[in-house]
Amino acid sequence: MPDSEYRFYVYMLLDPGRRPFYIGKGSGGRILDHEREAKNGHDCPKCDAIRTIWQAGGGERKIPVADFVTGDQRNVLAPGDLLRQIEIPLAALRQRSAFRQISLTPVGRSAALLIGSVTRDGGLALTITASTKRPVRLSFAGIPNSNELRETILQRIADELYHTDVHGKPLWRKHMTLRLAEEIRVELQDTAYA
Secondary structure (H helix, E strand, C coil): CCCCCCCCCEEEECCCCCCEEEEEEECCCCCHHHHHHHHHHHHCCCCCCCCCEECCCCCCEEHHHHHCCCCCEEECCCCCEEEEEEEEHHHHHHEEEEEECCCCCCCCCCCCCEEEEECCCCCEEHHHEEEEEECCEEEEEECHHCCCCCHHHHHHCCHHECCCEEECCCHHHHHHHHHHHHHHHHHCCCCCCC
């Protein structure tokens, strides 16, 4: 969120017929929790979603979901802006996806949440959140091997980007991010060309 004392926003989720089915209040990355809940936590078509924001001064702007959260308890909304809708492309709903989440307690805040999907051209799109202060989206031309995936994560996510709080230390979150990413890679590699 731009420098202001406003920490909360209101958002509305629309079904494919563009009818509202959920209106919520959130802070930081709360809206991203819906991606985890999509299809009982197994597939995540919302990762390719576009957020439409009504701006306080008039007009609207559209941003990719991965750009919405900018840091811990921060997002792109300015005071008075309204997150109006989330558009999910039909193609994203048809992609083979895998999801992994971990937390220190059975119903606690996520310490790491990763969503991977096989793209139309057989690549891998991987979104990493909860372990990081803002979502990180990685794209690969094909399904990477284990070493390529690990090295890309280590290069693209600086240690300072890992979140720290009572729900997990940065080193543990980094370790879990690497582990969960590998689990997703293994699950999706056999379905990439199916």
